[in-house]
Amino acid sequence: MTVPLVALNQIDPAQCDWLVPGLLKEKVQMLYKSLPQKLRRHLVPLPAAAAEFAERAARQPELRLDPLVKVLVDDLRSERNLVVAAGDFRTETLPAHLLLNFKVVDEHARQLEMGRNLAQLKAELGAEAQKSFQAVATRGARLDEAQRGRITDWDFGTLPDLLEVSRDGKVLVGFPALVDQNDSCTIEVFDEPEVARDRHRAGLRRLFRLQLREQVRFLEKGLASLQAAQIQAVAAGPLLAAAFPGFEDLRDQVVTAAIDRTCMHEPWPMDRESFTRRKDEGRAKLSLIAQELARLVAAIAQEAVTLPRKLSVLKNAPQALADVETQMRRLFPPRFVVTTPANVLSHYPRYLKAIAARLDKFKDNPARDTARMSEIATLETPYWREVAGRKGVADPRLDEFRWLLEELRVSLFAQELRTPVPVSSKRLQKVWESAQR
Numbered sequence: 001m002t003v004p005l006v007a008l009n010q011i012d013p014a015q016c017d018w019l020v021p022g023l024l025k026e027k028v029q030m031l032y033k034s035l036p037q038k039l040r041r042h043l044v045p046l047p048a049a050a051a052e053f054a055e056r057a058a059r060q061p062e063l064r065l066d067p068l069v070k071v072l073v074d075d076l077r078s079e080r081n082l083v084v085a086a087g088d089f090r091t092e093t094l095p096a097h098l099l100l101n102f103k104v105v106d107e108h109a110r111q112l113e114m115g116r117n118l119a120q121l122k123a124e125l126g127a128e129a130q131k132s133f134q135a136v137a138t139r140g141a142r143l144d145e146a147q148r149g150r151i152t153d154w155d156f157g158t159l160p161d162l163l164e165v166s167r168d169g170k171v172l173v174g175f176p177a178l179v180d181q182n183d184s185c186t187i188e189v190f191d192e193p194e195v196a197r198d199r200h201r202a203g204l205r206r207l208f209r210l211q212l213r214e215q216v217r218f219l220e221k222g223l224a225s226l227q228a229a230q231i232q233a234v235a236a237g238p239l240l241a242a243a244f245p246g247f248e249d250l251r252d253q254v255v256t257a258a259i260d261r262t263c264m265h266e267p268w269p270m271d272r273e274s275f276t277r278r279k280d281e282g283r284a285k286l287s288l289i290a291q292e293l294a295r296l297v298a299a300i301a302q303e304a305v306t307l308p309r310k311l312s313v314l315k316n317a318p319q320a321l322a323d324v325e326t327q328m329r330r331l332f333p334p335r336f337v338v339t340t341p342a343n344v345l346s347h348y349p350r351y352l353k354a355i356a357a358r359l360d361k362f363k364d365n366p367a368r369d370t371a372r373m374s375e376i377a378t379l380e381t382p383y384w385r386e387v388a389g390r391k392g393v394a395d396p397r398l399d400e401f402r403w404l405l406e407e408l409r410v411s412l413f414a415q416e417l418r419t420p421v422p423v424s425s426k427r428l429q430k431v432w433e434s435a436q437r
Contacts, residue, residue, distance in 0.1 A: 002103045005112060006136055007172060008129040009191040013118050016100045017068035025054040027098045031072060034090035042082050052079075083433070087385070107132075130191055137165045137174045137189035150184035152210050154275040163189060178203025184210070194393070201264070205256065208263045211279050212286060216255055219290050223251050226294055229301040236304040239325060243332035244301075253337035254297060258290035261342055296346060297337060303352035310359040317366060323373050324355060327409070344403050350417055351406055357414035372412040379428050380405055397435040404428055 003011060019027060029050035032043050043049040053075060057063050063071050069086050076082040099116040104125060106112055115121055122129075163174045174189035175196035180203045190196035209216060226247060233244035244250055262282035269275035307328075314321040331351060333339065340348075362369050383401060390398075407419045408428055 001100055002105060005104055005106050005125065005129050006132045006167060007170075007191075008104055009122060009126055009133065009195075010172065011102070011118060014067045015064055016102075016118060018064050019098065019100060021054075021058070023098060024057065025050050027068070027094065028053050028072065030094055030098060031069070031089050031091070034093045035084065035088055039082065039084055039088060042080060043076075087382075087389075130195075133165075133172070133174070133191040134189060136167050136172070137163065137191075150181070151178070151186060151207065152184050154207065154269070154272040156187070156272075158271040159187070165189070178207060180206040182206070200268075204268055205259055205264060207275075208259050208279060208282065209255075212259070212283055215283055215286050219255060219258070219287055220251060222287070223254060223290065223294055226250050226254065226297065229294075229298040232298075232301040232305040235308075236301070237308045239307075239328040240304055240332050242329075242334045243336045245334075249335075250297070250337070253335055254290055254293045256335075257293055257337050257342075258286055260338065261289050261293075262286050293337065296348075300348045300352065303349050303356070306356055307352070307359070310356055313359055313362050317362070317369075320362065320366075320369055320373060324359070327355065331406075341399075341403075347406075347420075350410065354410040354414035354417055357417065361413070369413075375412065375425050376405070376408060379408070379425065379432060382432070395435075401428070401431060401435060404431065 001011075001016070018024060025047075029046050032040060032046045032049060035043070040046075053072070056075070056079075057071070069089050069091065072089070073084050073086055076084050096116060100118075101114065101116050102118055102121055103114045104112045104121060113121060113125060159176055159178070161175070163176055165172045165174050172191070174191060175193045176187055176189050177196040177200035178185045179188045179199050185203045185207050188199070190199065230244055230247045230250050233240045233250075259282065262285045263278050269278050311321065311324065314324065331348065337345065358369065383398070383405065387398060387402075404421075404423060405428070407421065407423045408425065410417055411419050411423050
């Protein structure tokens with residue numbers, strides 16, 4: 001496939017998985033062959049099984065909208081009642097001719113790069129492709145001066161979901177977004193919807209903050225109590241260092257999270273009228289929400305400060321120590337107050353109490369702690385592997401499962417604290433299997 005640089009980020013890897021129809025049967029056969037023997041034996045003879053799938057796929061062209069491996073997983077479940085995970089296919093064993101070869105060229109048709117790994121090509125040339133696309137989009141989209149300049153209020157028209165941009169007789173699709181410039185915003189057009197959504201979230205949040213600047217300034221003066229929370233977090237040691245780098249950052253997290261909770265619920269405003277209405281609604285609730293958040297952050301810091309002393313009980317149990325430290329790092333990434341879902345953050349004090357209870361009980365029965373840690377690992381390991389494989393692509397089912405894992409830890413290590421929903425390893429195993437379908 002010859003790909004102009006300007007269109008590189010718009011190439012859909014799912015459709016490229018399918019190659020041309022004449023190669024599909026061979027590729028599916030090789031994918032079946034890569035399965036573990038306990039699964040592969042249900043598909044013998046492999047050529048016949050691959051031919052049957054190719055025939056079904058030819059009758060259902062809509063299947064090509066999804067990655068080939070995902071469709072194979074669903075097909076094996078429905079046609080043969082065979083449960084296979086995407087990770088069971090060893091795609092790295094496929095011969096080169098069963099992977100599409102991409103030739104990226106510039107506007108003069110000169111080759112920039114060639115390879116069969118689309119993700120790698122996007123990683124190497126994606127930023128340059130985005131710049132090239134934006135240059136074309138800026139000329140072709142005909143954004144007016146108000147949209148291109150420094151924006152501090154919604155003083156432009158409706159922001160469309162997408163724009164069609166013509167280039168050399170071909171139509172490219174662009175995704176406009178508000179872009180945060182700290183003291184203002186601009187509107188830019190992106191070539192990937194996920195990137196546009198992330199940038200637009202930050203830009204829209206900035207626009208609300210600019211329009212609520214008086215409320216924000218007053219609010220910041222009233223959050224001095226966060227200084228005590230910051231001091232306690234520092235006392236909790238390096239595990240919280242990234243999440244609590246300083247008072248001003250912590251205060252900014254609380255203000256940002258308060259704006260998110262009062263103004264940024266979906267669907268987001270797309271015109272001046274809906275933006276103004278949302279801003280007025282947020283103004284009335286901003287201070288109350290921020291103060292509630294500040295109290296919650298203080299409660300979290302108060303629970304966390306007790307943990308370093310208790311961790312000493314694990315000095316001769318490196319696996320348990322590593323498990324607790326990993327759990328803490330995952331609970332407290334940078335800017336956790338902003339990035340953690342609102343309905344989850346309120347449970348953080350209980351999660352920390354559960355860690356403290358685990359440490360209190362460890363000395364009495366280390367073997368029990370090891371057994372429960374292993375029980376959790378059977379679910380956590382495939383989950384975090386799946387998250388890593390998605391490389392930042394969100395999935396609501398995976399997000400929900402992540403916090404069920406945290407509740408399972410509470411249930412296993414500190415049952416006395418209770419959980420808001422029933423959890424057990426068997427329940428979560430069923431949830432995980434369902435999420436993989």
